[in-house]
Amino acid sequence: MAREILMPKLGLTMAEGTVTKWFVEEGNNVKVGDKLFEVETDKLTNEIIADTEGIVRKIVVQAGETVPVKALIGVIADKNEDISGIIGKNLGNKEEEKVADTSYISDVEVNEIKNTKENSDYILATPYAKKLSYEKGIDLSEVEATGYSGVILAKDVERYQNDKPRIKATPAAKKMASENNIDLSAIEKNDRIKKSDVAGYATKSEKSAYDQPTETEKAVGMRKIISERMRANWIATPMVTFNMEVDMTEFIRLREKLKPIYAAEGLKLTYNHMIMKVLGKLLMKYRHLNASLEDDTITYHNYVNLGVAVDVEKGLMVPNVKGLETMTLKEIAEETERLIENARTNKLNPDDLFNGTFTITNIGMFGMDSFTPIINRPEVAILGINRIVDKPVAIDKRVVVRPMMNLSLTTDHSLVDGALSAKFLSEIKEFIENPYLLID
Amino acid sequence: MREITFSQATLEAMAEEMRLDEDIIVMGEDIVRQGGIFGQFKGLPAEFGERIMDTPISETAIIGASVGAALAGLRPVADMHYADFLGVAMDEVFNQMAKIRYMFGGQTTVPMVIRAPDGLSLSAAAQHSQSIEAWFMNIPGLMVVTPSNPADAKGLLKSAIRDNNPVIYFENKILYKEKGPVPDGEYFVPIGKAKVAKEGSDITIVSYSIAMKKAYEVADLLAKDGINAEIIDLRTIVPYDKETILESVKKTHRLAIIHEAVKQGGVGSEIAAYVAEEAVEYLDAPIKRFGAPFTPVPFSPPLENAYRLNSEKIAKGLKDLF
Numbered sequence: 122m123a124r125e126i127l128m129p130k131l132g133l134t135m136a137e138g139t140v141t142k143w144f145v146e147e148g149n150n151v152k153v154g155d156k157l158f159e160v161e162t163d164k165l166t167n168e169i170i171a172d173t174e175g176i177v178r179k180i181v182v183q184a185g186e187t188v189p190v191k192a193l194i195g196v197i198a199d200k201n202e203d204i205s206g207i208i209g210k211n212l213g214n215k216e217e218e219k220v221a222d223t224s225y226i227s228d229v230e231v232n233e234i235k236n237t238k239e240n241s242d243y244i245l246a247t248p249y250a251k252k253l254s255y256e257k258g259i260d261l262s263e264v265e266a267t268g269y270s271g272v273i274l275a276k277d278v279e280r281y282q283n284d285k286p287r288i289k290a291t292p293a294a295k296k297m298a299s300e301n302n303i304d305l306s307a308i309e310k311n312d313r314i315k316k317s318d319v320a321g322y323a324t325k326s327e328k329s330a331y332d333q334p335t336e337t338e339k340a341v342g343m344r345k346i347i348s349e350r351m352r353a354n355w356i357a358t359p360m361v362t363f364n365m366e367v368d369m370t371e372f373i374r375l376r377e378k379l380k381p382i383y384a385a386e387g388l389k390l391t392y393n394h395m396i397m398k399v400l401g402k403l404l405m406k407y408r409h410l411n412a413s414l415e416d417d418t419i420t421y422h423n424y425v426n427l428g429v430a431v432d433v434e435k436g437l438m439v440p441n442v443k444g445l446e447t448m449t450l451k452e453i454a455e456e457t458e459r460l461i462e463n464a465r466t467n468k469l470n471p472d473d474l475f476n477g478t479f480t481i482t483n484i485g486m487f488g489m490d491s492f493t494p495i496i497n498r499p500e501v502a503i504l505g506i507n508r509i510v511d512k513p514v515a516i517d518k519r520v521v522v523r524p525m526m527n528l529s530l531t532t533d534h535s536l537v538d539g540a541l542s543a544k545f546l547s548e549i550k551e552f553i554e555n556p557y558l559l560i561d
Numbered sequence: 562m563r564e565i566t567f568s569q570a571t572l573e574a575m576a577e578e579m580r581l582d583e584d585i586i587v588m589g590e591d592i593v594r595q596g597g598i599f600g601q602f603k604g605l606p607a608e609f610g611e612r613i614m615d616t617p618i619s620e621t622a623i624i625g626a627s628v629g630a631a632l633a634g635l636r637p638v639a640d641m642h643y644a645d646f647l648g649v650a651m652d653e654v655f656n657q658m659a660k661i662r663y664m665f666g667g668q669t670t671v672p673m674v675i676r677a678p679d680g681l682s683l684s685a686a687a688q689h690s691q692s693i694e695a696w697f698m699n700i701p702g703l704m705v706v707t708p709s710n711p712a713d714a715k716g717l718l719k720s721a722i723r724d725n726n727p728v729i730y731f732e733n734k735i736l737y738k739e740k741g742p743v744p745d746g747e748y749f750v751p752i753g754k755a756k757v758a759k760e761g762s763d764i765t766i767v768s769y770s771i772a773m774k775k776a777y778e779v780a781d782l783l784a785k786d787g788i789n790a791e792i793i794d795l796r797t798i799v800p801y802d803k804e805t806i807l808e809s810v811k812k813t814h815r816l817a818i819i820h821e822a823v824k825q826g827g828v829g830s831e832i833a834a835y836v837a838e839e840a841v842e843y844l845d846a847p848i849k850r851f852g853a854p855f856t857p858v859p860f861s862p863p864l865e866n867a868y869r870l871n872s873e874k875i876a877k878g879l880k881d882l883f
Binding site: 247251252268269275 | 814841842843844845846881882883
């Protein structure tokens, strides 16, 4: 039975998706569970798995193309099945389709492909070996089996863990590498690495590539979305950034007190979590800052979904902590770390990314003292957090050294007036400098 | 510690209990005249007179009368001569003895013991050689014990007699003559509690009754290859000791079950299924069951020999899993 491969709907708000990669080619045999292609949508990447078996007869949407949900992407069918009906129905017979001719694949070849697939698909391992590999985060496909009938045993997993990968190199090569700060693992060689290999590598890496063609890349997937959104936000919003310096003495003291208590429960407590707690308290009061502006409609949210900007390998993601105003500090710490972890391992749900009402972004770890964050529309405000640094400040006419931090608040001036922004920021300062106010 | 035979151990248990409780009576075929086919009742008639009764050759009558006597307040011990003959009295066993306490809402109990000599002997053939304990794993309402040595034989028999519920006591015919250390004085072996007979770290061997001898042989063979087997003597089949088995499997990550009874649908099948259900993630090898082939016990001595458990083959089978 011919089967249409459609652009899946991955989450309530998904309207279109980009095919970023195909794992199969036309003419390939696929089984249930085989990876078909990769879809990127609103910054999330998902691998799509075959739920039927057959031959990939047609790939309609190529890697890099974006199509709406439910659009035809390809067709899986039997070898000689007529699929022109499916193609015609979906593409309106715009052109005479070049359907992959698979009739030349003899039965023998098909069987061979199938056999290799079957062998490589399921890894034979005992339940205990699987449990261990899961606990230790070891990929079973890399473990050598020594058990009965080629089954991976627990001891194989343990041996794999104990065997650290060793790089073979001559003593002279090792010495040269360490003197020149060269990482031996970066030198690709199956054999023992010699001094000449290190020397060759060093020369190669020093040579300028001015006469080589420059690498270009089409902005697809996450990068494309980020660039479109940022541009739209920038053009549509009259943004003002307010900076205010806060004294972190008490905040630091509070964190130092709480840190071991949280650590005992396996939780990491950061200044972000504590600032989020402050925001959870204040944002319900400052309804203009916890609002959305779309066209002429202002929506005052009766909840705080606080977005946290997370830098990931390919760009930036802003998952939000839902219902922040009702959460304890512990819950905030737990949920925030979960979202950050999921963002970095590409495990976020689309719903984690939607319906934010306010955002924070912290680049203090890079030594920043001030910046102008861009609002994540339709939100109307974003709070930038900078580094904490010891500074001389005048207190009661005397110069003392205090740990200071800048807050950079950007607001949408079309909804939030300057005085309101300043008042909001100063109240944040009050809570941070006197965190005992958090108790009410 | 003194050493006595399995048979003597059961005699001690009977005599001690009968001296303490006049309600204990014994019924069976040829037990007064002959002292039991394996001598396991020798001397009891002299001391306890008419409390030891020879019956007509009717297992139905023996079990039926015992159930009635138990309901009337006595504590009967019924001897089946051969476990194979239990089939004759099956309605009395599984519909009456096992069910009456439940049918009458717990108004009465059935405190009785069925003694059933089982297992292969020398060319006793298909109707006098069977091990049928697994049948009774599927009957709620009774308990089943299977001692493997003289000490447990005594302690379990005393527990069975003292218990207010019906207990089937399977005693292996070959084990009767086996000697072993038995403590002086009164002691009990609790029903439902297995024993770790040998501690080990690499594989759990669960066994009971005569197959325990094989378990020890297998463990010795495995030790030659550096494999340290843990042996669990189940002692009770119903209710079997799940905790001890699970605890051991979680430690050794391997499980084998050895019994003389037919492998298919045997006690080993139940234990294997239970461990697979509860602890499959702890298993580092398939569970292995060793039992008799699915065929009636042959009369021919060479065939009977081939039918028996073979320690070398078992050890080899287990070694291949490492």
